[in-house]
Amino acid sequence: MNYKQSFLCLIIVQILYFAPVIFNSQVIFAHGNDYEVSGIDRTVADNYLFNRKFSDQSSVYIPEINQHLNGNHHSWLSIWNPYVQLGRPTFQLSGFGKAYLITNILSIFTKNPFVLYTVLTVVTVSLTGIFLFLFLKALDLHPIACSTAAIGLSLGIFISYWLTFVLFIAPICWFVCLFWLNTEFIKKPSLATATGISFATYSLLMTSYPQVIILYGYLIIPYTLIRIVKSGTSVKNQIYTALMILGMALSGILMASPAYADLLINSQRSARLSGVSDDFFLAVLPKIHNLRDLGTFLSSIFDPFWLGNPIQENYSVVFNGLSLNPLYFTLFILSFADKQWRKLWPWQLFCILCLIGTIYPPVYLFAVHHLGFHLSRCQLLGGAIIPSFILAGYAIDYSIKNKAPKPIYLLAWTLIPLSSLSILNFLIWLKVPNSLKINYVIASWLVIVSLSILIVFRKYVLLQGLTLVSVLIYGQSMMLARPIDTIQTSSPLISIIREQTSDGSRFALVGDEMARIIPPNQESLFQVKSINSYDSLSSKNYQEVVQQWSKQGTKTYGRYFDRLDSDFNISSDNFRLSGVSVVISKRELDNKLTIKVGEINDIKIYKTLSAPIMRSQFVNYDLINDKDAALKLCCSESLQVNLDNLVKFDDFFNIKLNPSDRETLLFISQQYHPQWQATSNNHALKTVIINGFYQGIIIPPDTNEVELEFYPYVIWSWLPQVIYVSLGVSLLIIQFIQIQRNRISSIKRIVK
Incomplete structure (x- = not known):
């Protein structure tokens, strides 16, 4: 052989x-x-x-x-x-x-x-x-x-x-x-x-x-x-x-x-x-x-x-x-x-x-x-x-x-x-x-x-x-x-969550009985948002904010968080900033905090009575240092952000603001990351961490629009691909030319 x-x-x-x-x-x-x-x-x-x-x-x-x-x-x-x-x-x-x-x-x-x-x-x-x-x-x-x-x-x-x-x-x-x-x-x-x-x-x-x-x-x-x-x-x-x-x-x-x-x-x-x-x-x-x-x-x-x-x-x-x-x-x-x-x-x-x-x-x-x-x-x-x-x-x-x-x-x-x-x-x-x-x-x-x-x-x-x-x-x-048809990508439960969070808000699971239901990180497959995580490199900031919501916190050095241990903190100001509007549990939750909107397979779906804060422009805040800001909802005057004209991608926001005659703080209910960059009229704006976790932007006076875009280094990964494809094509062309030359040489030898 x-x-x-x-x-x-x-x-x-x-x-x-x-x-x-x-x-x-x-x-x-x-x-x-x-x-x-x-x-x-x-x-x-x-x-x-x-x-x-x-x-x-x-x-x-x-x-x-x-x-x-x-x-x-x-x-x-x-x-x-x-x-x-x-x-x-x-x-x-x-x-x-x-x-x-x-x-x-x-x-x-x-x-x-x-x-x-x-x-x-x-x-x-x-x-x-x-x-x-x-x-x-x-x-x-x-x-x-x-x-x-x-x-x-x-x-x-x-x-x-x-x-x-x-x-x-x-x-x-x-x-x-x-x-x-x-x-x-x-x-x-x-x-x-x-x-x-x-x-x-x-x-x-x-x-x-x-x-x-x-x-x-x-x-x-x-x-x-x-x-x-x-x-x-x-x-x-x-x-x-x-x-x-x-x-x-x-x-x-x-x-x-x-x-x-x-x-x-x-x-x-x-x-x-x-x-x-x-x-x-x-x-x-x-x-x-x-x-x-x-x-x-x-x-x-x-x-x-x-x-x-x-x-x-x-x-x-x-x-x-x-x-x-x-x-x-x-x-x-x-x-x-x-x-x-x-x-x-x-x-x-x-x-x-x-x-x-x-x-x-x-x-x-x-x-x-x-x-x-x-x-x-x-x-x-x-x-x-x-x-x-x-x-x-x-x-x-x-x-x-x-x-x-x-x-x-x-x-x-x-x-x-x-x-x-x-x-x-x-x-x-x-x-x-x-x-x-x-x-x-x-x-x-x-x-x-x-x-x-x-x-x-x-x-x-x-x-x-x-x-x-x-x-x-x-x-x-x-x-x-x-077979692919034996794998589920939706269900009546997912449909209700998707409907109740269609405004871009998030859901949270409550109680150990919810283990294995909508496991963390599957949300992007179902197109619904949650506060949960399955990430070995989750930030220390995330682990700390989770500790404020749930006593058990994250597991395995921040790798895993899948549910709240109780509904105790649902109405707190800290939790409102998380953007959670839907809470799901097999338990009966406090009707002073939530209202039931559905039940499927003994799983109860609740809406929070306290409206979540997704984006808001605050007048009163404390700038602790160059990168940290503190915000107290009970003491903070806010301006309405016009969400109707919001241009939003996963990695890009264009937000219309109500101009103010003083410096304000734009709050966005998402995790702060240093590679988010904010601009207005092509001028860079300062980004800050709000309450140790959330994304914030310092808005100068009389600003009516801001753009926020994520700029990681990986966006340059197209360049290696172009280089390798170019080299591969060039090598194929060289190989083809070499084969043709050898073939012509062979023909000439046969003729002679």
């Missing part, structure tokens, strides 16, 4: 894997959302896989993509989300917005957030396999080794488990791309490869989970340096090559810098990166208190299916997708055989260090405190995913290119680990009825015995069939996909 045939095999298996999406028109989505939208579950449950562990997709990713695709923005891309947290910048990373080139191109063809997410995921997964194939080919591995490893990485357990979190898949995709391009550039530098390194770095930063970028950075930098040193060229050329690769990587970083400049500003306003306890990070590690726990965790790396399908909500142990499956775990083990470690030890050492950092907390805390792993909690074992499949490819390549091992020797490397794990699991789960799924245990034995037979009899072409079986059993069976 040659490289073309092996590559075709990879593409065919990828198509078969995504058959539910391609041929059945399903979209990747974590769960049905009837309860979240309406407060009541389906009377008849559907038969599609679901798991609310992955509800970040429904609560964050899909609504944010919808805001990017369908938001009412004045700028060329969506930059402000007015539906949650009393307004905040839209999320520009993870590849969800038009700030990223590939997403911007996809947005031309669809405005449906479910479709765009699915297509983006399919593209990312497919490219992951293609890039690993090309990388292993660049390392001169056998074609079968290239396709087998590429199929395993792109369609295996880890990626299948995290299909609803494409930001976890993206770093694998683009780091593998960088491994390939760096290898090719070291062999033979070219403009195309250099451009690819820049674009892959840009894509990595724009699409990937930041903490994983740091994790794999500790792998690719040593690999690239070792590869350069082993290239056999002069020291001068090696330094030049290293500087060229560094320059291309820095250019990619520069291209992503507009989005990261905004991220830096938002991080500085957040409490997320300061004062976080060690317990917060340790909570992500597997709970290993004894040998039983250790055995269960190590067994899950080999085959988590022995306890059932790990994607299901009722899976009996904690699992985070960190597994290879029996076929690839065995190939990984075989990479240690016959002294291959002498060549492969850097990859193997990295895997071992990642394992130690996952099961031994002091090592993980050292990484958190000293190696840059304080951005977010993660299991370091995730860093072993790429090198494990590279080692699997090397194991296949070694088996094909060398004589068949003795059967007894091979069995020692394959069946002894399997037998040991089988005995261990039977001892652990013997007293737990129906815990071990015997069909999956048998499947593991059949896969590994088949692999051993293929190696002994050197029938490596049949390995592709074994790979396909492995993908169907351990990959596709975990795909969380469903």
Whole structure:
């Protein structure tokens, strides 16, 4: 089998894997959302896989993509989300917005957030396999080794488990791309490869989970340096090559810098990166208190299916997708055989260090405190995913290119680990009825015995069939996909909220009974506004103002706020500034504060008796310093703001004012952000924070109009896209001209 045939095999298996999406028109989505939208579950449950562990997709990713695709923005891309947290910048990373080139191109063809997410995921997964194939080919591995490893990485357990979190898949995709391009550039530098390194770095930063970028950075930098040193060229050329690769990587970083400049500003306003306890990070590690726990965790790396399908909500142990499956775990083990470690030890050492950092907390805390792993909690074992499949490819390549091992020797490397794990699991789960799924245990034995037979009899072409079986059993069976018509985007409850807040006001939920109903951050999908938030980088100002409304405040360092604990503060002046006009609860609320306007599925909808203040121009206020103003409604004279002539986008206001003969304060019921800029007749006006949270503008005397516009750095992200498209088109033209010249030269030689 040659490289073309092996590559075709990879593409065919990828198509078969995504058959539910391609041929059945399903979209990747974590769960049905009837309860979240309406407060009541389906009377008849559907038969599609679901798991609310992955509800970040429904609560964050899909609504944010919808805001990017369908938001009412004045700028060329969506930059402000007015539906949650009393307004905040839209999320520009993870590849969800038009700030990223590939997403911007996809947005031309669809405005449906479910479709765009699915297509983006399919593209990312497919490219992951293609890039690993090309990388292993660049390392001169056998074609079968290239396709087998590429199929395993792109369609295996880890990626299948995290299909609803494409930001976890993206770093694998683009780091593998960088491994390939760096290898090719070291062999033979070219403009195309250099451009690819820049674009892959840009894509990595724009699409990937930041903490994983740091994790794999500790792998690719040593690999690239070792590869350069082993290239056999002069020291001068090696330094030049290293500087060229560094320059291309820095250019990619520069291209992503507009989005990261905004991220830096938002991080500085957040409490997320300061004062976080060690317990917060340790909570992500597997709970290993004894040998039983250790055995269960190590067994899950080999085959988590022995306890059932790990994607299901009722899976009996904690699992985070960190597994290879029996076929690839065995190939990984075989990479240690016959002294291959002498060549492969850097990859193997990295895997071992990642394992130690996952099961031994002091090592993980050292990484958190000293190696840059304080951005977010993660299991370091995730860093072993790429090198494990590279080692699997090397194991296949070694088996094909060398004589068949003795059967007894091979069995020692394959069946002894399997037998040991089988005995261990039977001892652990013997007293737990129906815990071990015997069909999956048998499947593991059949896969590994088949692999051993293929190696002994050197029938490596049949390995592709074994790979396909492995993908169907351990990959596709975990795909969380469903028809789009099973996903709700409205309900009678949503319709009432939308109707009652049509003036631009907000709603609030009251009471623990409202948990899971209209989860925070889904508001932009439903086109209704609330005071709730699901944002790891919510500002300290937001966390403080929430504390004034609800005793419980935000959760997890400001990440989450979804409901008020009572209606006690609804009529307070502080709460009126929040713009809330609708309160929703399963409780009976105080009729002195609210009036009921509807009830659906035991959910009661109330209007507040105290009118919310959305925008107002105040004469009396206290200017505390250059950036802070204090406002007391009971003592403040206000002027009526003409809302009829209001020009309003998510990121732009044009407000007609009643001119005053003195300086006034314009109050806007939204979160203050330093990147909002106010002008009047092309003259800049001072913006201030009102009461520690709200957006304010100091209005000079005799001013009758003001414009307020959001100016983040990400609005410049069109420039990298133009540069990359121009370079791509230029390279295609150059390639076309070169092909034509070669064709003409061939014709001339034939004529002669």
